[in-house]
Amino acid sequence: MTKRTIRKVLGYGALALLLLAALAAWKIARREPQPLPRGPLLPPAAQAAQLPPPNPERNAYFGETHLHTSYSMDANLFGTRNDPRTAYRFAKGEEVEIPETGLRQRLRAPLDFAAVTDHAEGLGLYAQCNTPGSSGYWSIDCVGMRNQVLLVFPRLFKANIQSGPERAHYPEGGCGADGRACITAARDVWRDTQNAANEHYQPGRFTTLIGFEYSPTLADGGMIHRNVLFRGHQVPDNVFGAGDGFAEDLLRWLDVQCKAPACSALAIPHNPNFSWGLMFGDRNADASPITPEALKLRARYETLVEVFQAKGSSECAAGLSVNDEQCGFENFWPVCTPEQAKIDAKTGQHAAHCVAETDLVRGVLKKGLQLQRQLGFNPYRFGFVGATDNHNGTPGDTDEATYKGHGGSNDGAPEQRLGLSSTPVSRTLGIKGTEINPGGLAGVWAEQNTREAIFDALQRRETWGTSGTRLRARLFGGFALPAGLAQRPDRISAAYASGVPMGGDLGAPGSAAAAPRFFAWAQRDVNSAPLQKLQIVKGWLKADGSTAERVWDVACSDGLKPQAGRCPANGATVDLSNCQPSSGQGAAELAVDWVDPDFRSEQQAFYYLRVLENPVCRYSQRDALAAGKPHPAGFAPTIQERAWTSPIWYTAK
Known part of the structure; x- marks a missing residue:
């Protein structure tokens, strides 16, 4: 039985899980695992080259702040085998393969900086599923991941869902009942993520920022994710995922685990147009009433927001902004009706698949002015970045003329991108393939192309986001x-x-x-x-x-x-x-x-x-x-x- 045949059979319904279990000890389960590089944590290599002198008028640098590789569960399941090292090589100008297509891709010009931000929730599962003898190796989820059985995607996606005070959890099959197996295993993948960044860091020429994505999801495909970026190579010894706590817990964890001056971090909220009113509403992520203390913590770490990415523009929306015809640009969802915009006290969310004022950054900026008057400080002083949210391990792949998809088997064919056939992601998120776009880029004005200078520019908000081009x-x-x-x-x-x-x-x-x-x-x-x-x-x-x-x-x-x-x-x-x-x-x-x-x-x-x-x-x-x-x-x-x-x-x- 070929992999293609198995994947076709396993797309037909709930009985597929039983079939998968029955086949687990047979040929399907014999696919070779993806080897995980293991070894000690290595600091950045010493750089012999002389750095160009700092430019007091600052240089323009373009980069990627939101990128997934084979270490992310969803990307891996959809066929991505490009790991962080491959991603950095692509960012530097090398040609790589677009997963599941047989096609090759290369940037017209290299990026200046990039951050690999794989989903924290999947790092341990990746290690469990690709380490023979691990406790989760023969679980349904791991057998499905190794063989790209797309039926397991909704199962794994569902584990990351939080609703009100009910937080996400680790998948029991691959991680154990308490998730401990994946929490422990994640350290190895996180260490390798750091090593890949340190190996490819070339101060003055190309900057890598160490990072991960905190990725809790909401019902109906909603998201309140954060991309966590670090200033240097001194970072926590593990990541923090949706199964470890709510967004406020993430920031408190950073407060403890990342102490200045040795460690500094940013947490960037991404595409708030998918947040169903929760990202910047009047409640915490667990639906409890928000407090000034929580807003002050957010103001310290959340100095940026994604204004644009593959899942559309979050600047503004047609129908919400007065006299601005450009607010119809790459809108993903319609504006909520008054009834849809009502917040459910149990979840802190409005209806799914629509946007209200504070799902869009212009509305959030205006809300910040109101909070300034009420609280004496503005927690929503956001700078702007663009990003791709690319799941092919190809950072900065945003050219409309050469776009070949961004999510492996989900959109590698023109028919999928044109919405002529559905995919697990389109069905799970309730979207059409054509709604996805190639994504955007982050621009910074910085004195030098180094980790410290790039991070400091991000932190002081001397940034701009683009819809994919490199205009300055x-x-x-x-x-x-x-x-x-x-x-x-x-x-x-x-x-x-x-x-x-x-x-x-x-x-x-x-x-x-x-x-x-x-x-x-x-x-x-x-x-x-x-x-x-x-x-x-x-x-x-x-x-x-x-x-x-x-x-x-x-x-x-x-x-x-x-x-x-x-x-x-x-x-x-x-x-x-x-x-x-x-x-x-x-x-x-x-x-x-x-x-x-x-x-x-x-x-x-x-x-x-x-x-x-x-x-x-x-x-x-x-x-x-x-x-x-x-x-x-x-x-x-x-x-x-x-x-x-x-x-x-x-x-x-």
């Missing part, structure tokens, strides 16, 4: 920022000297009549479309405690000027028959000085820059052309790639 973006603000910076050759040094970069606070105005000035700049990705325009997004707190927002187009391409706050169309188009863009439109660089015309010194506020490129074909249009199929209804065949800078805040005194 900067935003500075200040009450003393000089006019005309956009035309000055020393504009960056002058901006640092007289203002604050994205992620900062404007401070107090020099006079009651003063309004803050901003300098915004962006540069195109030479491998993507030219720039179309720059936009400033503002949110503020009104006297009655409610919030408001507004978007201004502040710089237009092709010599056009904003009219009533909007740029005229620049005429850029795409030929859908061959995906060729029109030529001649767009800009290689845009820069502008802007003063807030509506500033009120008594109003808390935030500002961020959004950059839009000209349209290009979405990957799904290219798939449809290649497969000779019509483009799926309900999805745009083109996409305007973009970037979002971290906000700059104004805190009224």
Whole structure:
């Protein structure tokens, strides 16, 4: 019996588990385990090369903060055999195989930094399932994992589900009744994850950040995950997963296990559009009422948020934001009805498969302004990053023109990506294949390409997220920022000297009549479309405690000027028959000085820059052309790639 035949048979229903058990001692169970490298923990190799001197004006670096390899249960089950070392080689520019496709892939340009963040919950299970003689080796779950029996995916996914005070648990078959076997075994995989990062760290050329993903799930595919990243090689001796506690327990664990200055960590909430109101609601992860103490702990570790990734945009949504046509970009779920938006006191969640105000980062930023007034501090001062959540072990694989899927057997074929056939993930999460996109990238402005400099940039929020391209973006603000910076050759040094970069606070105005000035700049990705325009997004707190927002187009391409706050169309188009863009439109660089015309010194506020490129074909249009199929209804065949800078805040005194 071939593996293909077995997997087909095992897709037919609950009786498959009995069949799997009966076959466990036969041919299916004889697949060779994946060897787990074992050995002592090794520090980063000594670097003989001289580091380039730090750049006080800071360099732009692009990287990956959310990446899965064969050490993640779901990626492994879907055929991924690319381990962390393979992932780092891919990030450096090597060609690797896309799992389950036979296709090869290579980045157009290497990344500057990357973090492998495999699911903490699966590290021990991976070791149990691939160590002959372990207590879980012959369990149904482990036999299924080794042989890619997709029927076990819902079983293992369900183990990570938490609901109200009921937390997730370790899979009993592979981990034992108390999970102890997997907790112990996880140390070996975690040690190897660290060794892989330390082996591939090349200060000045390529930075690896040690990390893992804390991955509790909610009913109907909801997620309140965090990607935990560390500053150096001094890290805890094990990971913390959903079976070990709630999100607040994770942060308390970091507080104990990761003591500065030897150890520093960040916990990045990912795609809040899947959090059913719980990630940034008024309750803790266990549905108990949230407290100021819990919010202060979150403010210390959660300085960033994923604004974009493979599961869509979490910036804003069409129907929730006023007068912002760009909020329809890569939305995954519809806006909740008033009835759907009601929070269940038992779970802290609203209805699944829809978004409310605080499932989106703009709404969370506005909520932070309200909490600033109520508590005296803002727990939601988030900087922005983009990421892929790639499960092929191919970090930064975000090019629409060459996208071949991100989850092994789930989307390795065009028919799956076009939604013509379902997969275990699409069925479990209640989604269509076409809703997934290639994902985004994280950009940082840092003095050097080292762990310390990259991490410090992430921590101070001098970051921007993109929808997958490598366009560069900067935003500075200040009450003393000089006019005309956009035309000055020393504009960056002058901006640092007289203002604050994205992620900062404007401070107090020099006079009651003063309004803050901003300098915004962006540069195109030479491998993507030219720039179309720059936009400033503002949110503020009104006297009655409610919030408001507004978007201004502040710089237009092709010599056009904003009219009533909007740029005229620049005429850029795409030929859908061959995906060729029109030529001649767009800009290689845009820069502008802007003063807030509506500033009120008594109003808390935030500002961020959004950059839009000209349209290009979405990957799904290219798939449809290649497969000779019509483009799926309900999805745009083109996409305007973009970037979002971290906000700059104004805190009224």
